[in-house]
Amino acid sequence: EAGVAQSPRYKIIEKRQSVAFWCNPISGHATLYWYQQILGQGPKLLIQFQNNGVVDDSQLPKDRFSAERLKGVDSTLKIQPAKLEDSAVYLCASSSQDRGWRTGELFFGEGSRLTVL
Amino acid sequence: DAKTTQPPSMDCAEGRAANLPCNHSTISGNEYVYWYRQIHSQGPQYIIHGLKNNETNEMASLIITEDRKSSTLILPHATLRDTAVYYCIVIAGTYKYIFGTGTRLKVLA
Numbered sequence: 001e002a003g004v005a006q007s008p009r010y011k012i013i014e015k016r017q018s019v020a021f022w023c024n025p026i027s028g029h030a031t032l033y034w035y036q037q038i039l040g041q042g043p044k045l046l047i048q049f050q051n052n053g054v055v056d057d058s059q060l061p062k063d064r065f066s067a068e069r070l071k072g073v074d075s076t077l078k079i080q081p082a083k084l085e086d087s088a089v090y091l092c093a094s095s096s097q098d099r100g101w102r103t104g105e106l107f108f109g110e111g112s113r114l115t116v117l
Numbered sequence: 118d119a120k121t122t123q124p125p126s127m128d129c130a131e132g133r134a135a136n137l138p139c140n141h142s143t144i145s146g147n148e149y150v151y152w153y154r155q156i157h158s159q160g161p162q163y164i165i166h167g168l169k170n171n172e173t174n175e176m177a178s179l180i181i182t183e184d185r186k187s188s189t190l191i192l193p194h195a196t197l198r199d200t201a202v203y204y205c206i207v208i209a210g211t212y213k214y215i216f217g218t219g220t221r222l223k224v225l226a
Binding site: 041043111 | 202219
């Protein structure tokens with residue numbers, strides 16, 4: 001079974017530039033999450049999708065961050081314009097809510113490391 | 118969302134049991150306790166979860182107190198590969214995972 005795919009793995013940009021991250025979840029997983037993880041901290045939930053609808057985006061800085069999940073499959077997270085404090089690893093995760101022992105288990109991608117100079 | 122409290126760091130000797138505590142005193146009746154761990158430079162990995170009964174799988178055991186206000190993750194024979202940050206999370210039906218700062222476990226040779 002293929003895991004959660006993310007790209008790019010690394011990105012270096014100047015402040016005020018824009019960047020986009022892509023995530024392809026595990027096939028059949030209805031729920032998709034984007035997390036931001038700053039060095040030394042736990043992952044911070046930015047947005048949670050259920051199929052192509054937003055469940056929670058209360059922690060997404062909407063003046064500069066946007067995310068979409070067209071057709072309820074893959075997703076894109078965009079930052080425009082980037083700030084120095086956006087330097088972090090952006091993690092995508094997916095889960096299935098089908099009934100079973102591992103219901104709700106999160107499967108994470110390898111992350112996209114962003115450095116803003 | 119219920120919050121959890123974990124010690125920031127712990128050490129454990131290789132081969133010994135690692136007992137990682139978590140306090141979740143405001144947990145609701147329908148909220149599950151999940152444990153994840155994050156090895157350096159990787160995404161968090163599922164370990165185990167439970168509602169009110171103790172659970173065991175090939176990776177660990179989860180002991181939940183009768184009042185459900187706290188739990189303990191037990192790694193029965195810790196190895197160097199178990200060195201990681203361990204996160205305790207409580208979630209309900211919306212599966213909104215809120216990670217705290219976790220416990221940084223260092224397994225010592």
